[in-house]
Amino acid sequence: xxxxxxxxxxxxxxxxxxxxxxxxxxxxxxxxxxxxxxxxxxxxxxxxxxxxxxxxxxxxxxxxxxxxxxxxxxxxxxxxxxxxxxxxxxxxxxxxxxxxxxxxxxxxxxxxxxxxxxxxxxxxxxxxxxxxxxxxxxxxxxxxxxxxxxxxxxxxxxxxxxxxxxxxxxxxxxxxxxxxxxxxxxxxxxxxxxxxxxxxxxxxxxxxxxxxxxxxxxxxxxxxxxxxxxxxxxxxxxxxxxxxxxxxxxxxx
Amino acid sequence: xxxxxxxxxxxxxxxxxxxxxxxxxxxxxxxxxxxxxxxxxxxxxxxxxxxxxxxxxxxxxxxxxxxxxxxxxxxxxxxxxxxxxxxxxxxxxxxxxxxxxxxxxxxxxxxxxxxxxxxxxxxxxxxxxxxxxxxxxxxxxxxxxxxxxxxxxxxxxxxxxxxxxxxxxxxxxxxxxxxxxxxxxxxxxxxxxxxxxxxxxxxxxxxxxxxxxxx
Ligand SMILES: Nc1ncnc2c1ncn2[C@@H]1O[C@H](COP(=O)(O)OP(=O)(O)OP(=O)(O)O)[C@@H](O)[C@H]1O
Ligand SMILES: [Mg+2]
Numbered sequence: 504x505x506x507x508x509x510x511x512x513x514x515x516x517x518x519x520x521x522x523x524x525x526x527x528x529x530x531x532x533x534x535x536x537x538x539x540x541x542x543x544x545x546x547x548x549x550x551x552x553x554x555x556x557x558x559x560x561x562x563x564x565x566x567x568x569x570x571x572x573x574x575x576x577x578x579x580x581x582x583x584x585x586x587x588x589x590x591x592x593x594x595x596x597x598x599x600x601x602x603x604x605x606x607x608x609x610x611x612x613x614x615x616x617x618x619x620x621x622x623x624x625x626x627x628x629x630x631x632x633x634x635x636x637x638x639x640x641x642x643x644x645x646x647x648x649x650x651x652x653x654x655x656x657x658x659x660x661x662x663x664x665x666x667x668x669x670x671x672x673x674x675x676x677x678x679x680x681x682x683x684x685x686x687x688x689x690x691x692x693x694x695x696x697x698x699x700x701x702x703x704x705x706x707x708x709x710x711x712x713x714x715x716x717x718x719x720x721x722x723x724x725x726x727x728x729x730x731x732x733x734x735x736x737x738x739x740x741x742x743x744x745x746x747x748x749x750x751x752x753x754x755x756x
Numbered sequence: 757x758x759x760x761x762x763x764x765x766x767x768x769x770x771x772x773x774x775x776x777x778x779x780x781x782x783x784x785x786x787x788x789x790x791x792x793x794x795x796x797x798x799x800x801x802x803x804x805x806x807x808x809x810x811x812x813x814x815x816x817x818x819x820x821x822x823x824x825x826x827x828x829x830x831x832x833x834x835x836x837x838x839x840x841x842x843x844x845x846x847x848x849x850x851x852x853x854x855x856x857x858x859x860x861x862x863x864x865x866x867x868x869x870x871x872x873x874x875x876x877x878x879x880x881x882x883x884x885x886x887x888x889x890x891x892x893x894x895x896x897x898x899x900x901x902x903x904x905x906x907x908x909x910x911x912x913x914x915x916x917x918x919x920x921x922x923x924x925x926x927x928x929x930x931x932x933x934x935x936x937x938x939x940x941x942x943x944x945x946x947x948x949x950x951x952x953x954x955x956x957x958x959x960x961x962x963x964x965x966x967x968x969x970x971x
Contacts, residue, residue: 608880652876
């Protein structure tokens with residue numbers, strides 16, 4: 504569905520992505536893990552071209568979306584993104600946040616958008632918050648609004664960049680619940696995360712990235728429980744000593 | 757200091773204040789347009805336009821308003837070969853002057869909008885203009901509002917300097933009257949009180965607007 508071939512990205516001298524090849528299939532949930540600074544965010548941002556890749560190809564529906572002639576807005580309308588820091592529009596109510604893009608891009612009439620917003624807010628458990636402003640919500644609630652906002656475009660796939668990393672631990676669960684629900688419904692998702700339990704439970708594929716390369720890729724069982732590469736093992740081991748997912752202490756052994 | 761004094765001076769000042777406000781309001785409205793454009797340009801990477809905006813702001817900031825007024829009133833018409841009425845010059849000068857200062861306010865306000873919100877908007881498929889008008893300008897406007905209002909108050913006071921080019925604003929009216937009547941002390945006292953009251957009203961209004969629309 505989204506085929507990323509030999510993608511490279513450098514910021515000046517700094518090579519952040521060296522040679523990334525990932526094919527994302529419809530309905531698949533791909534979790535990306537890796538140490539800080541390994542290029543995970545850059546990878547996601549290069550997919551929808553919030554950053555311009557320095558090289559390679561991204562094929563989507565038979566077109567290379569990196570072609571100059573390709574209007575990236577078309578891709579962005581179909582592949583949404585959820586950010587670590589939510590990035591809701593502060594002067595718009597929750598409902599307006601959700602309705603803005605479908606209306607402006609001409610996907611939906613105002614009335615249709617409002618109806619869809621109701622449904623989506625119900626789905627993320629925030630029906631009663633439609634008329635409040637984002638600042639009055641907890642981080643977890645804001646992130647669920649952000650997910651509803653992305654869903655309002657009726658995307659083919661969603662990119663998540665550490666959607667729970669900015670949240671207090673007790674708020675993480677609600678957001679992950681919503682994401683699990685989406686996965687169950689067959690949404691194609693690429694999720695950068697440090698939530699190993701989520702990756703283990705939901706991912707069809709886990710990719711371990713380090714230094715701009717894909718070091719290892721496979722089922723959660725392969726990558727998280729029986730990593731073949733030394734780097735993966737080191738990462739997971741260190742991860743377990745610093746992270747809250749003690750219950751998966753068995754994973755990295 | 758009698759009834760006749762007040763009967764003459766008050767209508768004079770009132771007509772003067774009308775001109776003061778007309779010039780200040782028209783000038784600042786044009787100034788907002790100039791300031792918005794320049795402020796927008798300043799935070800883009802369009803080098804040539806940026807250079808033009810920077811030179812303009814530099815010239816305005818590096819010369820006194822009174823000199824700008826004299827220049828536009830006496831020199832520019834010579835070049836253009838047309839006479840500009842004093843009031844028109846007044847508006848032009850206030851517009852150029854407030855525009856330059858508002859450019860900086862607008863630039864700062866636009867830059868203060870969280871880039872994450874722009875990225876979120878872009879990631880939803882909005883185009884540049886939609887992002888600008890629906891995502892960037894509303895919060896930027898809120899941030900710029902106090903500064904813009906402040907500039908308005910400054911511009912109202914700056915109009916007094918236009919008396920130098922015979923604009924019949926309130927200070928010039930008072931000067932005329934004082935010169936004719938020799939009632940220097942009461943005339944300028946009333947003038948000063950006039951400004952005090954008018955600007956105080958604007959300051960109260962500013963506070964109210966800030967309370968109401970900002971934060
Ligand atoms: N706009 C930029 N300009 C210059 N360097 C950048 C830019 N964005 C990212 N980098 C650098 O690229 C490298 C990879 O960053 P990236 O944010 O992709 O890492 P990450 O894997 O998402 O890390 P984290 O887990 O901390 O979020 C880092 O060294 C970072 O400093
Ligand atoms: Mg990151």
